[in-house]
Amino acid sequence: MHERLSFHIKRDSAIHRLNPLTKLTLVLTLILLAFLTPWYWTPHILAVIFIPILSVIGKVAKEYFTTALKLILPAATFLFIMQAVFQPIGEEIIFHFYFLDVTQESLMFAFRNAMRIIVMVSAFTLFLLTTHPSELMSDLTRRGLPGQFAYVMISTLQILPQMQAKAQTIISAQRSRGLDTESTFLKRAGSIFPLVGPLVFGSLAEVEERAIAIEARGFTSKQVKTSFHEIPDSSNDKILRWSLLFLILVSIVLNLWHS
Amino acid sequence: MAFINLQNLTYKYPLTKTPALQNINLQIDKGEFISVIGANGAGKSTLCYALAGFVPHFFKGEISGEIEVDGIASSKSTLDEWVVNVGLAFQNPFNQISGAKYTVFEEIAFGLENIGVPREQMKSRVEEAMKLTGISNLADRSPYSLSGGQQQRVALTSILVMQPKLLVLDEPTSQMDPIGTREVFEVIHNLTQSGMTVVMVEHKVEWIAHFANRVIALKDGSIFMEGKPSDVLTSDLLIENGFGVSRYTSVAREAKKQGLWKKEKLPVTLFEAAEGFKE
Structure with a gap:
């Protein structure tokens, strides 16, 4: 009974070496992109191509796909079916089941939403697999949490x-x-x-x-806390974080433009 | 003036009728190794909490009298300042693990992080403390995967690493085997040699007799008896009032009644008993 409630897998990869906040920003960006872009296929590309590639770079592909197949895919499938069946949009009925109509529009809609959920959950899965919880917390504490x-x-x-x-x-x-x-x-x-x-x-x-x-052990000490672990925060991290924020901004602008 | 000075200390926990400590007067010099004995509910833990600043800062309740360590009054200090000078480790090791750290090494460094010790010093201090208590080999283990005795050593090390002037220990060896107990007593003895003051609640009277400078017997919240271990731990008064004594003392006491123990003084340790029976 000594298991930890943590998904973290200790490996040395480009993603593991990123600063936790950078990874968190990346997760947030992926999710926002999936929800905000006006282009229909964005979430699909993120879910099917981009995030799996990241999992390979992060050397956690095996663990990532296991989680995806066991957890994320069944949940997304369920969501897809529910939305496809109960979404009262569209004219062109593809098939008919008692009082439920499935239209092409509702299928498209449900498919995209399922993909969005996959992006959201799998981005977080990837984050948890490559980030040690205490590293994340030390880093956030250092930044004022x-x-x-x-x-x-x-x-x-x-x-x-x-x-x-x-x-x-x-x-x-x-x-x-x-x-x-x-x-x-x-x-x-x-x-x-x-x-x-x-x-x-x-x-x-x-x-x-x-x-x-x-x-x-001095938990409420008024001294500024120090941290034993040095958490890397390179200039690359900073550049990446700002570019991601810029990307978020662009997608928000595009989203407003199209609506 | 004494390093530790308790003056007419009386303390009552909130919502209780009788005081847990009554009129305690106690002076302790720097570098002394004091052992506290007493039955359940005699006020041993409360005395520890009082020295460590948790009474009254954490538990509230009614307090009168003075607690002074190194010339500073507890009433004029705050808990977070107090714990830097006075370290406390207590019985249940499981609850002393912070839960915030994943390895023993980090666990021990937790206190240093909190009081803002620079990273460069942290590593050497933690390693030194682990070496002292003999747990260097556990550095990378999860604190939760250890046995009770090992966890107690980690809890002790986590306090030692903060280098307090006064170390307060409430049954720190309760889950250790005889060898572990002996090692901990030796470590603490060595620390007092280098100037640390130690107050330790402990039931293992043979070890007290071996290492402590002074024994304080508490009963119903008051100091019942106080003095050198060889005097206090062999006193008839102690036995008659239900304090636990060493088995060697009991044997020799019985032997004395039957005329088999010739010496005036009763033994506490095996060695003393053997010497006495030789005569």
Whole structure:
């Protein structure tokens, strides 16, 4: 039970070496481009060509495609079907199912939206695969994100698996005392409190100790925090970030122009 | 003037009726190794929290009297300033892991990052502290993947690395094996030799007898007895009031009743017991 709740895969690639903020800007740009460009095929190109290429550059192609096939594709397919069937637009009916009409327009619309979702989720997947959470937080803290906020984000990621392990211990402990967790629905529902109670109250009690522990290590110190890890932020990073922002601006202007 | 000075300290937690600490007067010199013993609820942890600034700054409640460390009164300081001089490690190691770090090395550096130690110094300080407590080999492990005893060492190291003037330890070896306990006591002993002051709550009386300069026995929030380990830990009064004593003391006490123990003074450690029975 020592797994971490992090997708990060430690490898050395051009994308891994980018500053976390640059990567975050890239993700944001991809998403905004997918939603803002007036050109119909933009999200498709991003989803099918551009992001997979990035995953190869980032040396995480295998992990990326596994996630894409298992998680992103089924979700996007579901969204596509729902939107294609329930979108009441268009004239030219392709087929007809009871009271539901599927038109060419609704198909096009649903297809693009599904692609947008794929861009959004897969861009984030790529980000998570190539960025260590503590690196991201140190970098954002250095740029002025409150330390408390960063702490909450990171410690949640670490503490959740621990809570899971503890829940498992409580379940075993209560079952060994004869708590029924496997029979009828009503009985199982009734056994929720003896399981959740100790977990919640136990965790609340722990919060105080943890607060003392981090306080004892100067967590609320008014000194400017330093960071052990040096997070690279090259001039290339800065150039890339500004170009991405420029790209976002262009797509916003184009979007307004066309509407 | 003493390095640590507690004057008529009385403290009551919020929402409780009886004070957790009553009229504590205690002076501790620089470099002393003080051991605190007492039953559950005797006020040991509260005393630790008081020295470490968490009483009253964190727990609130009613306080009267004075807590002074190195000439500064706790009441005139803030918690974040106080923790730089006074380090606290306590019993449950799991809750002392910050959760913000993915390796033991980073975990130990966490305190240094918080108080703004420059990066160049951080590495050498962390490495030095890990070497001291013998956990250099754990540097790249996840703090959550360690055993209880190892986590306790990490918790101790995380405080040591901040180089406090006063180190307050509340049962820091509770999950360690005998060898680990011995090593931790030796480390702490060496630190006091180089001028660090240590206050440690501990039940392992044989080790206290071996290393501590002074023992403080707490009962119901007050100091019940205070003095050299060899005097306090063998006192009849202590045994009659339900304090735990070393098994060697118990054996020799029984032997004395039957005329088998000839010496005036009872032993605490195995060595003392063996010497005594030889006579």
